[in-house]
Amino acid sequence: MKRLLTFTLVFLMIAGSIFSVKLTMYSSDESKARVLRQVVELYEKDHPDVSIEVVAFPYANYMQKMSLVFLGGNPPDLLETTATYLPQMTQFMKNLGPDIQKSLGLTPQQYKDSTYDVVKVYLGEGDVVHAIPLHFTTYSVWINKAMFDKAGIKYPPLGGREEPWTWEEFKDILRKVKEVNKIPYAMSIEYSADKFFSYLALWNITVLDEEGNFVMDQYENAEKAIEEFVNLFKEGLVPLAEWLSGESHTNNFFGGITAVDWAGSWMSRESFNAGKQNEVSPAYVPVIEDWFGISGGGFLAVPKTGNAEKEKAATEFAMWLANKDTGYTEYIKRSRDLSAYKDHTIDYGEPLLETWAEVHQVLAERAPAWSTTVRATAVWSRITDTIRKDIALGITGQMTPKQMIQHWKSEAERVKEEL
Amino acid sequence: MRKTIVIILAVLFMIPVFWTVTSSFKSMSEIYKYPPTIFPKKISFEGYINIFKQSNFMRYLYNTLFVAIISTIITVFLCVSLGYGLAKGTFRHKDFFTEIVVITLFVTAQIIMVPLFVIIKQLGLMDSLWGLIIPAVFTPTGAFTAIQYMKDLPDEFLESAKVDGANEWQIxxxxxxxxxxPLIASLAIFSFTWRWNDFVLPLIVINSGKNFTIQLALATLQGQYGIPLNEILAFSVMSIIPTLIIFLLFQNLFMKGLSAGGLKY
Amino acid sequence: MYLKELKIVKNRFIFTIPAFVFHFLFYILPIILMIVLSFFSWDLLSPMKYVGLRNFSQLMKDKWFWNSIIVSFKYTFLAVPIIFVVSLILGVLLQEEDRFSKIMRVFFYWPYMIPMVAAGTMWKWLFSRNFGLVNYIITSMGFKPVDWLDNPTLALFTIVLVQVWVLAGFMMMLFIVGLQAIPEEFYEAASIDGATKFQKFWYITLPLLKNTNISVITLSIANCFRNFTIAYIMTTGGPGYATTVAPLYVYQKAFTDFRLGYASAGSLIVLLISFVIAYTVRKVQEREIEGGKI
Structure with a gap:
């Protein structure tokens, strides 16, 4: 009897190791990887024959690492990546279109239509689905509740005001909140070209068109828009240090040095991590020509590895995570981000998050598709560093808006030519 | 007098370190607090607990120790031997060979990353701890230090040994x-520190979680939206301990006033 | 024929062979590949395109590239003398093998042991304009906050300060090794002659440290011309390009803009320039030694 038991056990162990598939997933961020590990655990419970290891790499070096991984012909079975990096990697990804048809019963087009327009842009053209969406982020303006109350300022839509502020109103509010609360500055804006773009888009101005051609010089208001942005710093409304030495905007905002943070929906999670969730609130961005939040987010793709068995197992996991009824809801609940699918309300188990999600949904739904397609071009990611550096030079008075536009134009044209 | 100066300097040097250690015991909300607190109001082990809960710290520790110890042994041997050859050799083009070593002092590892990746890949060292050891055993800084040290060794010692009939190996x-x-002691300390704190090689070589090193895991904490500062601080406080031990161990190899009198061959 | 009779053994070339094998594979070969790359346009993911000398001709016109070299010069010539003096003082004070020295050395070497990422993050936090501890202390004493990292000139000084903090302990160790190699007999002779402590240091110690001095200076120059982690973490090269040292500029071209060929061409130029500087400094010192032999 004992012998039989041992034998069975050994057999099961061997069988297990033969039939089980080991997959590797790369992630661009340790905090996302921690969420992914939790849902992977759920998946493994239902699929004992599959085990997935989630490996995170430093965000700043992620594109570098992935480029080397593809160059060396050694891609992982699953790959999590952000909107910034995905467009450059699609050539290495498996087309998930047919699998979506099979497992979700939706045509690729129907599937993509079930996501927000701004997410759809990243997923692939025609019937191709290169990646499935994970979390979804959009820009908003975060405010310090106590400081706004003290200055008697109402904020939309959670603080007793319906309509977004106008740009002039917004600037006055910044001045007022700074003065009343006796804080050194009013608003934080992270040192990044995307933050600048999220502002510029409100002027209905874009840097590039959807093919990656430079078009900013064709807008009458372009110089004025840059000047207004630079003036926020010159007037002492935004800490110079944030754009001159990359001082942390979260520290300034959570530390009470600024009353506003021009950031986005990811601040929901950050505020919980910092234990500040009851002190802050998202608000609508001001209206300049238009008002909306440009989007970003995370995606999951299945790279072509050439190993049919692993690709199949990886695809199955991706399908599980693409399905709102199985993995997706579990994932988004834990990541505390927004759902990438339209009409998908999440029970976060945290009323605050649900209220905040509604604010962000409004901002996301208003966003025109170009605000995303432009940034999905290969040109954009290669000129972002130039853009933010030039603006920093503008803040210290070393460059005029006109010179900036000219410089960006020549850079964009050079990049386009080299591609 | 000497002691006072040294202690004052040491205090100045240690201020950031002190701040690191005390801050690593703060909670995230206290870290965000302004004005900053010098000592944590409430001691929090959050950072430390997270490291052990969320990452395979002991595995990273083992990997990094393995890499650092093995490569230190090889590095010390290579550098001492090279330094001796280049400082006391009598072959032609010696200066040219020395300059070849010196020029590589100026190479930024991050810049030659891609060529290095191609070579490591061709040698079949990808995703293994040996891939972190073999490409790093030669270090220009170590080699240059050794060359300069060997130049100071009096030739008379070597000559008198030769006269007494010793061959090159014996010498x-x-x-x-x-x-x-003293050179060996300092090279061992340096080499251990370099390998321990290396980030570039692990980044390009390592693909799977089981081969992660401490530095790679530490850098991974710097995320897209925010950094868990308390975890980073806790990580760096803990990661320093092994280097500290190596330092204290090898210090005893230094010797004041070496002289030929005590040498036997 | 015996092994010890070989020519390469007799002239001691054999001792250099093991190191040179690794040196060639992991340093020389990558440099050669980098030279090849500098004639191509490549973003790592698409096929390489041969562009001849275009990268170099673009570099000639790239004003921020040349600016970064100037920044590197300033950075190096500011940092190296300070590092030299501080570490020499530390070395002299801690050269004895007593318990006090052994303990105190640890504290000065400590900064070198801390991972650069962590040290940079720490310093950035300390010197932060708006929530840093340093400015907090300054303002609570009634002074105006200082733009440690946001004033283009001061930012460079701040970064130099961190560089000194990191490297001084390392260089101190080199000095200790060098100082300990000086035979006691030299000092004994001088004591008999009635030399003061300072005289002994100036006329005996310093000249006898010749090769250590060269080491420290060359390695400091190399370090300042090679490393960019401190600047990268503390200011990301800002304000504007004020702390963008040459290797940082090249690195950003390579891995932010993904222009591998351009970056290779740039780093070749940086490599050559920094080598020439260090070579000149070293040769001048070596000549001095030969001229003023004691």
Whole structure:
């Protein structure tokens, strides 16, 4: 009897190791990887024959690492990546279109239509689905509740005001909140070209068109828009240090040095991590020509590895995570981000998050598709560093808006030519 | 007098370190607090707990120790031997060979990353701890230090050994190595520190979680939206301990006032 | 024929062979590949395109590239003398093998042991304009906050300060090794002659440290011309390009803009320039030694 038991056990162990598939997933961020590990655990419970290891790499070096991984012909079975990096990697990804048809019963087009327009842009053209969406982020303006109350300022839509502020109103509010609360500055804006773009888009101005051609010089208001942005710093409304030495905007905002943070929906999670969730609130961005939040987010793709068995197992996991009824809801609940699918309300188990999600949904739904397609071009990611550096030079008075536009134009044209 | 100056300087040097250690015991909300607190109001082990809960710290520790110890042994041997050859050799084009070493002092590892990746890949060292050891065993800084040290060794020691009938191997083992003890000690300390804190090689070589090193895991904490500062601080406080031990161990190899009198061959 | 009779053994070339094998594979070969790359346009993911000398001709016109070299010069010539003096003082004070020295050395070497990422993050936090501890202390004493990292000139000084903090302990160790190699007999002779402590240091110690001095200076120059982690973490090269040292500029071209060929061409130029500087400094010192032999 004992012998039989041992034998069975050994057999099961061997069988297990033969039939089980080991997959590797790369992630661009340790905090996302921690969420992914939790849902992977759920998946493994239902699929004992599959085990997935989630490996995170430093965000700043992620594109570098992935480029080397593809160059060396050694891609992982699953790959999590952000909107910034995905467009450059699609050539290495498996087309998930047919699998979506099979497992979700939706045509690729129907599937993509079930996501927000701004997410759809990243997923692939025609019937191709290169990646499935994970979390979804959009820009908003975060405010310090106590400081706004003290200055008697109402904020939309959670603080007793319906309509977004106008740009002039917004600037006055910044001045007022700074003065009343006796804080050194009013608003934080992270040192990044995307933050600048999220502002510029409100002027209905874009840097590039959807093919990656430079078009900013064709807008009458372009110089004025840059000047207004630079003036926020010159007037002492935004800490110079944030754009001159990359001082942390979260520290300034959570530390009470600024009353506003021009950031986005990811601040929901950050505020919980910092234990500040009851002190802050998202608000609508001001209206300049238009008002909306440009989007970003995370995606999951299945790279072509050439190993049919692993690709199949990886695809199955991706399908599980693409399905709102199985993995997706579990994932988004834990990541505390927004759902990438339209009409998908999440029970976060945290009323605050649900209220905040509604604010962000409004901002996301208003966003025109170009605000995303432009940034999905290969040109954009290669000129972002130039853009933010030039603006920093503008803040210290070393460059005029006109010179900036000219410089960006020549850079964009050079990049386009080299591609 | 000497002690006072040293202590004042040491205090100045240690301020950031002190701040790191005390801050690593703060909670995230206290870290965000302004004005900053010098000592944590409430001691929090959040950072430390997260490291052990969320990452395979012991595995990273083992990997990094393995890499650092093995490569230190090889590095010390390579550098001492090269330094001796280039400082006391009599072959032609010696200066040219020395300059070849010196020029590589100026190479930024991050810049030659891609060519290095191609070579490591061709050698079949990808995703293995040996891929972190073999490409790093030669270090220009170590080599240059050794060359300069060896230049100072009096030629008379070597000559008198030769007169006494010792061959080149005997001279190296019985004269040069004992006379190089301070060099060996410092090279061991340096080399261990370099390998311990290396980030570039792990980044390009390592693909799977089981081969992660401490530095790679530490850098991974710097995320897209925010950094868990308390975890980073806790990580760096803990990661320093092994280097500290190596330092204290090897310090005893230094010797004041080496002289030929005590040497036997 | 015996092994010990070989020519390469007799002239001691054999001792250099093991190191040179690794040196060639992991340093020389990558440099050669980098030279090849500098004639191509490549973003790592698409096929390489041969562009001849275009990268170099673009570099000639790239004003921020040349600016970064100037920044590197300033950075190096500011940092190296300070590092030299501080570490020499530390070395002299801590050269004895007593318990006090052994303990105190640890504290000065400590900064070198801390991972650069962590040290940079720490310093950035300390010197932060708006929530840093340093400015907090300054303002609570009634002074105006200082733009440690946001004033283009001061930012460079701040970064130099961190560089000194990191490297001084390392260089101190080199000095200790060098100082300990000086035979006691030299000092004994001088004591008999009635030399003061300072005289002994000036006329005996310093000249006898010749090769250590060269080491420290060359390695400091190399370090300042090679490393960019401190600047990268503390200011990301800002304000504007004020702390963008040459290797940082090249690195950003390579891995932010993904222009591998351009970056290779740039780093070749940086490599050559920094080598020439260090070579000149070293040769001048070596000549001095030969001229003023004691």
């Amino acid at each position: 190296f083992v019985k004269i040069v190595i004992p006379l190089s003890k």
